[in-house]
Amino acid sequence: MSNLEETLSIIKPDAIERNLQDQIKSEFNKNGFKILEEKKIHISKGEAEKFYKVHESKPFYNDLCSYLSSGPIVVMKLQRDNAVLENRKLMGATDPRVAEEGTIRKKYGISIDKNSVHGSDSIENAKIELEFFFKD
Secondary structure, eight states: OOOEEEEEEEEOHHHHHTTOHHHHHHHHHHTTOEEEEEEEEOOOHHHHHHHTGGGTTSTTHHHHHHHHTSSOEEEEEEEEETHHHHHHHHHOOSSTTTSOTTSHHHHHOOSSSOOSEEEOSSHHHHHHHHHHHOOO
């Protein structure tokens, strides 16, 4: 039985700066994801604050918002069976130093903050995050 889902992935400013978007997109393709839509954008700090609202109470919130709005990003709508979970596995741990070998963050992440990619953490959040960037 198929469990086709859509999830959001963001290639963050550190990876765009290092021109890694093609390598990262190819990781998704190799791992059975279809990139349904994508766009390169530069969001404001205010937009980043809205996007990361779930983290508002956390100590890293302000830095996170400043960072996401610090340069261009590529937002993608990804699709495959169990997309949310499979994307989390492919990205690896938030901290690239402890991420598993072969994951995107292990290969390309610089630090816990500059970890190259964001991915939705649940089906509910995927819907909200996709709506944020891909309003029909």
